[in-house]
Amino acid sequence: MMRLKLPNGVTTSEQTRYLASVIEAYGADGCADVTTRQNWQIRGVTLPDVPAILDGLRAVGLTSLQSGMDNVRNPVGNPLAGVDPHEIVDTRPYTNLLSSYVTNNSQGNPTITNLPRKWNVCVIGSHDLYEHPHINDLAYMPAVKDGEFGFNLLVGGFISPKRWAEALPLDAWVAGDDVVPVCKAILEAYRDLGSRGNRQKTRMMWLIDELGMEVFRSEVEKRMPNGVLERAAPEDLVDKRWERRDYLGVHPQKQEGLSYVGLHVPVGRLQAADMFELARLADEYGTGELRLTVEQNIVLPNVSNERLDALLAEPLLQEQRLSPRPSMLLRGLVACTGNQFCGQAIIETKARALQVAREVEKRVAVPRPVRMHWTGCPNSCGQVQVADIGFMGCLTKDSDGKIVEAADIFVGGRVGSDSHLADVYRKSVPCKDLVPIVADLLVERFGAVPREREEDEE
Numbered sequence: 388m389m390r391l392k393l394p395n396g397v398t399t400s401e402q403t404r405y406l407a408s409v410i411e412a413y414g415a416d417g418c419a420d421v422t423t424r425q426n427w428q429i430r431g432v433t434l435p436d437v438p439a440i441l442d443g444l445r446a447v448g449l450t451s452l453q454s455g456m457d458n459v460r461n462p463v464g465n466p467l468a469g470v471d472p473h474e475i476v477d478t479r480p481y482t483n484l485l486s487s488y489v490t491n492n493s494q495g496n497p498t499i500t501n502l503p504r505k506w507n508v509c510v511i512g513s514h515d516l517y518e519h520p521h522i523n524d525l526a527y528m529p530a531v532k533d534g535e536f537g538f539n540l541l542v543g544g545f546i547s548p549k550r551w552a553e554a555l556p557l558d559a560w561v562a563g564d565d566v567v568p569v570c571k572a573i574l575e576a577y578r579d580l581g582s583r584g585n586r587q588k589t590r591m592m593w594l595i596d597e598l599g600m601e602v603f604r605s606e607v608e609k610r611m612p613n614g615v616l617e618r619a620a621p622e623d624l625v626d627k628r629w630e631r632r633d634y635l636g637v638h639p640q641k642q643e644g645l646s647y648v649g650l651h652v653p654v655g656r657l658q659a660a661d662m663f664e665l666a667r668l669a670d671e672y673g674t675g676e677l678r679l680t681v682e683q684n685i686v687l688p689n690v691s692n693e694r695l696d697a698l699l700a701e702p703l704l705q706e707q708r709l710s711p712r713p714s715m716l717l718r719g720l721v722a723c724t725g726n727q728f729c730g731q732a733i734i735e736t737k738a739r740a741l742q743v744a745r746e747v748e749k750r751v752a753v754p755r756p757v758r759m760h761w762t763g764c765p766n767s768c769g770q771v772q773v774a775d776i777g778f779m780g781c782l783t784k785d786s787d788g789k790i791v792e793a794a795d796i797f798v799g800g801r802v803g804s805d806s807h808l809a810d811v812y813r814k815s816v817p818c819k820d821l822v823p824i825v826a827d828l829l830v831e832r833f834g835a836v837p838r839e840r841e842e843d844e845e
Contacts, residue, residue: 420656422679423682424463425681459502502578530560543595552808673687721769739761743822754835758774765779791817797810
């Protein structure tokens with residue numbers, strides 16, 4: 388697997404075409420995943436091919452540098468940046484600056500390549516909080532102080548096998564121009580002071596717990612260029628009453644006469660043929676640009692309203708492969724790689740997530756989108772703790788005493804301003820028994836109606 392750096396999830400048709408050409412060479416093993424960090428992972432890569440692939444990445448403006456291990460992961464921003472009529476700020480300049488700092492302009496930044504653990508960062512640009520600030524180690528929340536635009540800071544959000552915690556206020560504000568200096572100061576404090584022992588206790592929140600927030604803040608402040616870190620603005624600019632919008636489907640841009648089209652990518656998995664077609668659609672109907680989202684979907688911006696009907700009639704959008712109008716359960720479905728490719732995954736996730744969702748939809752009608760996330764192991768790359776319903780892979784014994792693939796079920800995660808991390812609802816449910824349990828859960832908690840009753844009422 389090769390993971391890229393794709394700040395803000397922005398990519399081009401040329402880059403997409405190149406990645407498609409890489410995975411196409413690997414047959415059944417070759418595929419690409421849209422990840423929960425607004426990024427690409429390409430699969431099937433063989434080691435002897437890597438030097439040539441790296442050269443190809445550089446030629447189209449991509450890099451895989453510092454994208455794994457104990458590094459800063461892909462900087463996340465608003466997938467609708469620059470086109471959303473309701474955005475607070477365009478996040479692309481800030482995520483690009485952060486990525487340039489982290490990788491030293493794709494040359495490598497050894498000063499932060501050996502952190503105690505991986506580290507996630509996002510810049511918030513919308514009231515919708517598409518960027519999931521509450522589960523990032525550092526989140527920039529847009530805020531004005533004394534008439535100047537900048538960001539309040541949240542720190543310490545993370546998900547891990549033994550513990551998950553929401554980000555907390557650092558009681559700090561930085562001007563827009565100081566996004567990189569404060570990131571550097573926080574990373575250096577974490578690098579210098581963070582534990583390097585038990586890897587289950589090395590994420591940055593453990594350091595914050597050990598020091599206390601005020602002491603941690605003072606360590607950041609002393610690493611700022613001028614030794615000063617301003618206190619937070621009284622309020623950030625995010626509307627706490629905002630109802631989170633669905634970006635799938637057709638929506639008007641701030642640019643008159645243009646729309647963006649959100650396309651559902653089933654569990655984020657794409658084949659080479661899909662990617663070649665996406666690149667063609669981006670060129671033919673848009674401006675050659677695509678946006679990846681943390682829900683593993685893709686947004687095609689800058690489509691002329693006069694061309695919308697033609698785009699929506701394209702076979703790729705009609706075959707339920709990349710639909711702008713997926714069903715209520717499929718539209719919120721997220722899944723990690725699973726044990727098809729990942730050595731840490733305990734269970735298969737992607738195919739099973741689709742199968743369970745489709746089987747459940749045969750049993751119940753759901754009145755609103757329900758976000759279901761799957762992760763193959765406790766590392767929770769599928770972020771089950773932020774889902775309405777989450778499934779974490781495990782093994783258990785079935786009724787015959789046979790060891791089978793199973794899942795712990797989580798319920799109650801929320802995203803947005805009233806964010807909340809899910810709690811365990813039921814442990815060690817054999818995967819083969821999930822469909823009726825999920826159907827009942829949807830009826831009990833999410834207003835679903837059994838299909839039989841729906842048909843009787845008609």
